[in-house]
Amino acid sequence: MAIPLKYNLRNLLVRWRTSVATLLGIALVVAVFVMVESLAAGLKHSFVTTGDERNLLMLRKGSTADSNSQIGRMQVDRIRYMAGIARQADGRPLLSAESVILVSLARASSQGEANVLVRGLEPAGLELRPQARLVEGRMFRGGLREVICSRQLGERFSCCQLGRSFRAGKNQFKVVGVFDAGRSAYDSEIWMDVNEARSVFDREFFSSILFRPENEEAAARLKKTIEDDRQLTSRIIREPDYFKEQTMTAGPIKWFGDFLSWIMSIGAVFAVMNTMYATIGRRIREVGTLRVLGFRRREILISFLLESLFLGLIGGVIGCLLALPLNGVATGTINLQTFSEVAFQFRVTPDLLIKGMVFSMFMGVAGGFLPARVAASTPVLQALKSV
Amino acid sequence: MTLAGFMARNALRNKRRSFLTIASVALSLFLLCTLRTGLREMTNPASMEESACRVAVRHKVSIANVLPAKQRDLIKRVAGVASVMPLTWYGGVYIDEKHFFSRFAVDPAEAFRQFGEMKISPEHRDAFIKKKTGCVVGIKTMERFHFKMGDRIELAGDVWPCDVALEIVGTYRGGIDETILFFNHKYLDEASGNRGVVGCWWVLADRVDSVPRIIAEINRMFRNSDAEVLAESERAFQMGFVSMLGNVTLLIGSISGVILFTMFLVTASTMAMAIRERFREIAILKAFGFRSSDLAGLIVAESLLLAMAGGVLGCGGAWLMFRLVPIDTMTNGFFPIFEVTPGIMAQGMGIAMALGFFSCLVPAWNALRLSVVDGLKILD
Structure with a gap:
């Protein structure tokens, strides 16, 4: 017969001061774990949800991001009228030659500046990115130093809000529209007309070409033709795959989170051990009594293990609750590949919460195991005699 | 007791x-x-005393924009400027991303004058100046990859559209960062088709007192030109990266x-x-x-x-x-x-x-x- 759970629960309540301290210890470790992991998850999410499977992106061979890729005018002209590229309604190829420029802007909240990615694109570029919708204001017009900014960017850089303007080099740019790209990586960008971008920022080269082949077969053929062409020295990559490559930015954060939670969890396990040793030490006579009543060693071991598992479980729940409000909070950091600001949100996913709970239960059991074994293995007489 | x-x-x-x-x-x-x-x-x-005399000049739009090479002579003429050199982040890939260390293109004649805290022997310095494909590698990186003098290092361009093949002609010790690779900017110019551009200018002032005036003058000089610049102390430049984090x-x-x-x-x-x-x-x-x-x-x-x-x-x-x-x-x-x-x-x-x-x-x-x-x- 198992020892009733009530015995353990009541004990946790009776010694509530120690229980609370231990619980909070575990809760905070879990909270830190979930928070850091949700940061990495949010960053990753913004990259993996970007792009359209059907689109291909052309970059200079060897470049790691469009911000450091260069494609000459001649190359653009050669690609534009290749067979197999889908058409827009008006018959022109569904292709956008784009120019990416990093512009240093002042942050809204803190002091300091950050690089923001300005993308010059052709009208087809908007059609190629159905993820992004204009939600406020109107579209930019070429030649007027007009731009549209993502709404998320506006939260981090006040000069990117509707009606505001910012200086880059000699020019003043006016924000005439706000778009929403559904929390994707495009939500960290400013868009304007490509020809204007090239002339204003004095760019001889384009950065990349985004286009949509008619079908899968045409995609494979175009990829082969372009990559085999020695003169083009380019590589072709599917748009979503390009952004997946950039998730490595989340790498250091995840590494940091793992490092942090492991060391903190060892500390928490020590705390649980301390608590359990103390509580068992004081109840050793009770343990003896339980044995006399006929409970077996294994049942006592399980009973105390359950007690520390409770500690872990409740701590885990509190920790997850503490981390939950962070879900959706906007933040930003530097994209290590493009060297520009990436705006994203913390994402506390159910998956992460489960991980946090498993983690907390692990801490409870790991901390309770040795003390519970001591309790179970103390001889009956010795236990009864101890003061 | x-x-x-x-x-x-x-x-x-x-x-x-x-x-x-x-x-x-x-x-x-x-x-x-x-x-x-x-x-x-x-x-x-971390920063060194020597840093106080140095000024960094970058493109005003952002650090990722390049500056025209012709600015060098104009900066040189500013009173109190002891030395000007291009300092360009080449980046590149050595074997793969895991083998990362910083790589910069500089002017070999000026580099170790400006970065006085990085100690290099005169022979190594002369070899660096003479050999266009030569490079100087910090002692920590030398040890990390077991490099020897005369070893060849091939870098694939990621930020720059050109690859470079370098030969180690020297090493330095001291300074904050002993991992950097420096190579000749002329080699980078040639490899990238002589576009006449540099990443940043690095300026050494003759005295600490002249730094604020030099900064103001350089900023004023290129205002409303095709390439407006932002000159700031080396320290402020470093802090700019911090704010990006x-x-x-x-x-x-x-x-x-x-x-x-x-x-x-x-x-x-x-x-x-x-x-x-x-x-x-x-x-x-x-x-x-x-x-x-x-x-x-x-x-x-x-x-x-x-x-x-x-x-x-x-x-x-x-x-x-x-x-x-x-x-x-x-x-x-x-x-x-x-x-x-x-x-x-x-x-x-x-x-x-x-x-x-x-x-x-x-x-x-x-x-x-x-x-x-x-x-x-x-x-x-």
């Missing part, structure tokens, strides 16, 4: 608990020291706070347990005639002893570990240096002391209020 001996025995009477307490304090302080060091390396990069500072700061709080909770509850167990003894000591203030002193001292032991282990452990572990290779060059400074260790010890003191306050107070009769009645 002396008072100190009594205290030490008390602290160690429950060896398991003392060990667990010391270990958890040590772990927390290890983490704190690590976080503080990481934060410091990221947000407050975003909310990292806040994040690490709040995590440190959470760790501190957790540590406090755990230690306080352990101390409470340790003292509650001894209420009877404390009552007996009181009955002997020990005064409450003596007993309070004993309790505080014991708690301090435990916390400080944890502090020494934690801070010392962090110091030792980051001396022995090659953190630059482990983080793929993200942290070229990772030094737990005496200042950070002192801070850690201060925290340990405060922790020891505050965590025993409540239990000590309870013990003192205890009347002898109540204390003796306690059985448990």
